[in-house]
Amino acid sequence: MSTSKPAYHHGDLRGALLAHGLRLIETRDADTLSLREVARAAGVSATAVYRHFPDKRALMAALAEEGLARLYEAQAAAAAAAPGNAFEATGRAYVRFALAQPALFRLTFAYPDVFANPFDDAAGRLLHENALALTGGDKARAGLLAMRAWSVVHGLAMLMLDGRLPQDDALIDAAINAKGLFPALQGSSSEESP
Numbered sequence: 001m002s003t004s005k006p007a008y009h010h011g012d013l014r015g016a017l018l019a020h021g022l023r024l025i026e027t028r029d030a031d032t033l034s035l036r037e038v039a040r041a042a043g044v045s046a047t048a049v050y051r052h053f054p055d056k057r058a059l060m061a062a063l064a065e066e067g068l069a070r071l072y073e074a075q076a077a078a079a080a081a082a083p084g085n086a087f088e089a090t091g092r093a094y095v096r097f098a099l100a101q102p103a104l105f106r107l108t109f110a111y112p113d114v115f116a117n118p119f120d121d122a123a124g125r126l127l128h129e130n131a132l133a134l135t136g137g138d139k140a141r142a143g144l145l146a147m148r149a150w151s152v153v154h155g156l157a158m159l160m161l162d163g164r165l166p167q168d169d170a171l172i173d174a175a176i177n178a179k180g181l182f183p184a185l186q187g188s189s190s191e192e193s194p
Contacts, residue, residue, distance in 0.1 A: 013042070013044065014052040014062075016042050017038055017042050020038050020042045021033060024041060026104070029103055029106075030103050030104070035050075038059065066104075067101075067107055068123060071094065071105075074096070075089075076090075079126065087133070090126060091149060092173065094154070094157065095157045098161060099160060127146045127149065127150060130146075131149065152175070153176060
């Protein structure tokens with residue numbers, strides 16, 4: 001017997017709730033999302049949500065974790081497509097991810113418990129590995145370079161999202177030029193780290 005209920009059909013309720021939550025925040029600010037609304041979208045009772053997410057914060061944190069995983073996937077794909085220029089490619093992918101999914105991007109960085117150590121997740125490790133490659137394996141310089149690069153791309157993304165800068169691909173490309181931003185990467189013998 002078939003029912004007209006289009007949503008959840010016994011299986012991975014947690015995954016279904018996350019998928020519906022992600023769809024709901026594609027068009028608006030994540031702060032307006034409610035557990036009841038996610039339950040309704042999944043076609044389950046509001047109490048069913050509480051089996052997986054005891055409160056809204058737990059759901060938001062899980063959505064933020066998914067955002068971080070998706071950011072990594074976008075950056076890893078960009079790095080793979082530009083093996084000789086992975087450092088810059090991941091930076092461009094970061095900004096473009098933010099512009100394509102602004103609510104998810106903002107949510108991803110709104111939960112400090114999800115994003116406690118910026119280099120202890122796949123995206124952070126990818127950034128650090130690319131920075132190590134550029135600095136010839138110098139861990140101290142790579143750490144500083146990674147922190148500076150992240151500051152630049154995150155700042156650029158936020159300025160564009162907030163309408164302070166135009167959302168322009170040419171501007172993204174120009175702003176994320178590692179050698180222009182960090183002259184020490186050009187092989188300079190300067191004592192200053194990048």
